Amino acid sequence: MKPIYKNNIDFIDHLKRGDEKAYVYLVETYHKPLFNYVLSLNADRALAEDIIQTVFLKTWEYRKRLNPNYSLKSFLYTSTYNEFINQYHKHRAFSILEKKYIEALDEVVSEIDNKNLLEQKIALLNRGIDLLPPKCKETFLLSKKEGLTNIEISEYLNVSIKTVEAQLTKAYKVLKNKIGKQLKSMLFLLFGKVNRVKL
Numbered sequence: 001m002k003p004i005y006k007n008n009i010d011f012i013d014h015l016k017r018g019d020e021k022a023y024v025y026l027v028e029t030y031h032k033p034l035f036n037y038v039l040s041l042n043a044d045r046a047l048a049e050d051i052i053q054t055v056f057l058k059t060w061e062y063r064k065r066l067n068p069n070y071s072l073k074s075f076l077y078t079s080t081y082n083e084f085i086n087q088y089h090k091h092r093a094f095s096i097l098e099k100k101y102i103e104a105l106d107e108v109v110s111e112i113d114n115k116n117l118l119e120q121k122i123a124l125l126n127r128g129i130d131l132l133p134p135k136c137k138e139t140f141l142l143s144k145k146e147g148l149t150n151i152e153i154s155e156y157l158n159v160s161i162k163t164v165e166a167q168l169t170k171a172y173k174v175l176k177n178k179i180g181k182q183l184k185s186m187l188f189l190l191f192g193k194v195n196r197v198k199l
Helices: 008-016 020-041 045-061 072-091 096-109 117-130 134-144 150-157 161-191
Strands: none
Touching: 008 020, 008 072, 020 045, 020 072, 045 072, 117 134, 117 161, 134 150, 134 161, 150 161
16 A cells, blocks of 8 residues: 655655655656656657656655755656756757757746646647648648658658648648747657758
């Protein structure tokens, strides 16, 4: 039976005192949602698992510094995002343009709070993509998810380049209405690619 803690302060107090049962409870409670969160940033499951393990280990290692007045859930999500960015810097050679978007992502993630605003925006973007007309959605995903050029998409779909451009313009317009000025950053966050199309 899992231990029951009165509140966030009580739970953190047990962690700070080195209560291993509290640590096990922490992992069991937050592993799955944090893992899914990382997958929403990048589809690499092995990388996601490494990031989550690192976050939990660091949380235990620095448990005595935890602030009982700060939401542990928010702390874990913020730590997970920071570790994700650290891993990205280690495994990828960033161009100047990519660094610009990483900086923009820092502004986006700063909005994380107890309501998990960032997750809501990612979900909103995914819903927006799912609601695009079939051909528009297919063209958009070939561009953003598969990384194909407009010429490659036109050849793959057997349509003109102008048709591809029109479909992409339509997709960006629809998604921008849903996400606003942060669309570029959200697309980079979701697909891990820099958006080189002028919005």
